[in-house]
Amino acid sequence: MSTLVETRRVSLRDLRVRYSPTEPYVLDGVDLDLLAGETVALLGASGSGKSTLMKALTGFAPITSGEAQMAGYDLTRLRPKQLREVRSQIGQIFQQYNLIGRLSVLTNVLTGTLYNAGPVNVLGTFSAADRRRALELLDRVGIVHKADEQARTLSGGQQQRVAIARALMQSPRVILADEPVASLDPRMSHTVLSLLQSIAKDEGIPVLVSLHVLPLALAHSDRIVGLRHGSIVVQGNTSDLDADALAPVYDVHGDEEM
Numbered sequence: 001m002s003t004l005v006e007t008r009r010v011s012l013r014d015l016r017v018r019y020s021p022t023e024p025y026v027l028d029g030v031d032l033d034l035l036a037g038e039t040v041a042l043l044g045a046s047g048s049g050k051s052t053l054m055k056a057l058t059g060f061a062p063i064t065s066g067e068a069q070m071a072g073y074d075l076t077r078l079r080p081k082q083l084r085e086v087r088s089q090i091g092q093i094f095q096q097y098n099l100i101g102r103l104s105v106l107t108n109v110l111t112g113t114l115y116n117a118g119p120v121n122v123l124g125t126f127s128a129a130d131r132r133r134a135l136e137l138l139d140r141v142g143i144v145h146k147a148d149e150q151a152r153t154l155s156g157g158q159q160q161r162v163a164i165a166r167a168l169m170q171s172p173r174v175i176l177a178d179e180p181v182a183s184l185d186p187r188m189s190h191t192v193l194s195l196l197q198s199i200a201k202d203e204g205i206p207v208l209v210s211l212h213v214l215p216l217a218l219a220h221s222d223r224i225v226g227l228r229h230g231s232i233v234v235q236g237n238t239s240d241l242d243a244d245a246l247a248p249v250y251d252v253h254g255d256e257e258m
């Protein structure tokens with residue numbers, strides 16, 4: 001492991017991924033850097049490879065060739081133990097929040113520590129320091145007043161904020177958010193995305209967020225990357241891009257659906 005900056009960045013060069021040798025490449029020659037403190041929006045039509053890119057970064061999709069550095073690890077040569085280490089350092093946010101509904105909000109946040117847990121934590125006993133930190137994080141995402149409620153009683157936007165607090169509990173070096181607002185109304189989408197962008201800055205870590213709604217990407221990212229058929233067709237600072245510049249991402253003449 002080298003410098004702090006290198007452990008808080010992602011670097012992909014000519015990345016190729018396919019799920020089977022008889023299938024076409026799902027990611028085909030992706031070059032991408034995610035830098036500490038920046039929020040990068042990943043756009044692309046359905047089937048363009050956004051989730052596969054996230055999965056390749058967490059070792060759930062097979063990297064066929066190319067270079068992939070994540071949080072100081074070479075993803076192309078990971079041993080199983082290192083794979084667990086890498087995953088423990090990636091905060092993942094999903095469309096469906098993935099909370100345990102019958103457990104309290106506070107306990108859900110505390111489960112973020114289980115990635116690095118010893119046997120005591122696996123049994124469900126959390127330290128006073130962890131509980132304090134979990135409450136601080138719930139305060140940070142604006143939902144500490146719900147700490148003792150069952151997670152399933154919360155609205156979608158509230159649950160997603162709990163999921164973000166849970167991810168922060170890991171002290172992640174990178175956050176990957178795969179369509180985190182696809183189930184939320186527009187107002188809550190803005191709240192959650194602006195929270196993620198401020199976390200990237202405050203924690204000094206990269207946040208990669210896949211989105212389907214162009215105005216949300218333009219409003220809540222520092223950089224936008226557009227995937228089409230597994231290749232990056234647009235990439236630039238958000239302030240330099242508009243809907244016209246991003247049209248190639250959605251210009252459907254192939255087999256992708258909008």
Ligand SMILES: Nc1ncnc2c1ncn2[C@@H]1O[C@H](COP(=O)(O)OP(=O)(O)OP(=O)(O)O)[C@@H](O)[C@H]1O
Nearest residue numbers: 019020023026044045046047048049050051052053
């Ligand atoms: N486990 C898998 N095995 C084989 N093919 C897969 C697998 N997962 C995804 N694919 C294929 O890879 C391609 C890209 O899928 P992916 O889910 O990465 O797209 P996406 O851009 O995230 O789409 P969406 O916006 O609909 O979630 C699709 O053709 C899909 O069928």
